[in-house]
Amino acid sequence: MQRAPKGQPAVLVEHLGVAVEVELPGGERRRVRVARRSGLVVGDTVLVDGERLELSPRRTELRRRTAGGAVHVVAANIDALCVVAAVDPPAKAGLVDRAVVAARAAGIEPIVVVNKSDVPDTEGVIPAMRARGDDGLAVLVVSAKTGAGLMELSALLARLGRVVLVGPSGVGKSSLLNRLVPGAARATSELSVARGAGVHTTTTSTLWRLEGGGEIVDTPGVREYGLVDVPAEDLAAYFPAFTLVTEACRFRDCRHEDEPACAVRRAVADGRIPERRYVAYRTLLDEAKLVQRAATNRS
Numbered sequence: 001m002q003r004a005p006k007g008q009p010a011v012l013v014e015h016l017g018v019a020v021e022v023e024l025p026g027g028e029r030r031r032v033r034v035a036r037r038s039g040l041v042v043g044d045t046v047l048v049d050g051e052r053l054e055l056s057p058r059r060t061e062l063r064r065r066t067a068g069g070a071v072h073v074v075a076a077n078i079d080a081l082c083v084v085a086a087v088d089p090p091a092k093a094g095l096v097d098r099a100v101v102a103a104r105a106a107g108i109e110p111i112v113v114v115n116k117s118d119v120p121d122t123e124g125v126i127p128a129m130r131a132r133g134d135d136g137l138a139v140l141v142v143s144a145k146t147g148a149g150l151m152e153l154s155a156l157l158a159r160l161g162r163v164v165l166v167g168p169s170g171v172g173k174s175s176l177l178n179r180l181v182p183g184a185a186r187a188t189s190e191l192s193v194a195r196g197a198g199v200h201t202t203t204t205s206t207l208w209r210l211e212g213g214g215e216i217v218d219t220p221g222v223r224e225y226g227l228v229d230v231p232a233e234d235l236a237a238y239f240p241a242f243t244l245v246t247e248a249c250r251f252r253d254c255r256h257e258d259e260p261a262c263a264v265r266r267a268v269a270d271g272r273i274p275e276r277r278y279v280a281y282r283t284l285l286d287e288a289k290l291v292q293r294a295a296t297n298r299s
C-alpha cells in the first residue's frame, strides 16, 4: 500500500549550504537543515515534516552546463526564463541564444531584458536583441537605475508566473530585483569591484514574491550557458522562425547544413528566415554535435 505523504507543502526559496529556507503556504519562512549536496534547488516544492523534507516531482527543470563542464540545475518549477543583458558588461557570444534554446527545450518561456537603457551605448545592442524577436521572443528594454520600462516588465512578470533571471555578472539582475521587490535589498556592486576581484556579487539563488503577481528568482552571474541534452536533431525545433517554413526539406532528417534541397536554407536565401538566426543555429548545431561526439567516445 502506498504511504500517504506527510507534512506541510512548502516552496524552497534559498539553499544556504547545509540548510534551506522554505516558505509555507501562509507566507511564513523557516530554515531546515539538509545535507550540503541535497540536490534541492530554489523553486522545489517539498513536504516539510519537522526536520524532514520530501521532494515533490518537478514540473520543469532548468539545467545548464557550466564553464567547467558540470551540469547545474538552475531552478525548478519555473514558468519563464528572463535573460538579462546589458551593453556593459557584454555577454559572451552565444550566451543569449543558448539560454533561450535551453528554456524552450525545458518547456519554459524565454524572454530577454536589456537593462541599463540609461547608458547611451545601449542603443547599439538593441537591434541585435530585437532581431531575436523575429523568433517570437519578447525583448524589453529597461533601466534599474531610472526605472524606465519597469512597469511593463512587472506586468509581463505577473503574467508569466515564476520567472528566473539569468545573465552575466554585473548586468544588474539584483538591481532589477531590488526595484521590483522593495524589501529585498540584495547586495549589488560596482562593476569595477566585481571585475577586479573576479567574483560574483550574488552567490546564492533566492525566490521572491512580486506584489503585482508572479515570482522572481535572482541567481548568481554566469559566464557560460552550455546546453544539456539538446540533441543536434532537435535543435531546429527551438528556432521558431524555422518551423514557419511550410515546405519540407528533401531529407526527413535534414539538419539544414549542406544537404541538397533544404527548405530552411532556401528560406534563409530569400529572406524569410533572418540570416542571423541561421548563423546562431549553425553555431549551436556545431556545439551539439561536439557534445554528442564526446558522449559517444566516452561510452
Ligand SMILES: Nc1nc2c(ncn2[C@@H]2O[C@H](COP(=O)(O)OP(=O)(O)OP(=O)(O)O)[C@@H](O)[C@H]2O)c(=O)[nH]1
Binding pocket: 115, 116, 117, 118, 119, 142, 143, 144, 145, 146, 167, 168, 169, 170, 171, 172, 173, 174, 175, 176, 187, 188, 189, 190, 191, 194, 199, 200, 201, 202, 203, 219, 220, 221, 222
Ligand atoms: N547605469 C546603470 N547601472 C546599473 C543599472 N542596473 C544596475 N546597474 C549597476 O550595475 C552594477 C551591477 O549590478 P548588480 O545588480 O550587482 O548585477 P548582477 O547582475 O546582480 O551581478 P551578479 O550578482 O554578480 O551576477 C551595479 O553597480 C549597479 O548599480 C542600470 O539600469 N543602469
Ligand SMILES: [Mg+2]
Binding pocket: 173, 174, 175, 187, 188, 201, 202, 219, 220, 221
Ligand atoms: Mg546579483
Ligand SMILES: [Zn+2]
Binding pocket: 249, 254, 255, 256, 257, 259, 261, 262, 263, 264, 265
Ligand atoms: Zn533542411
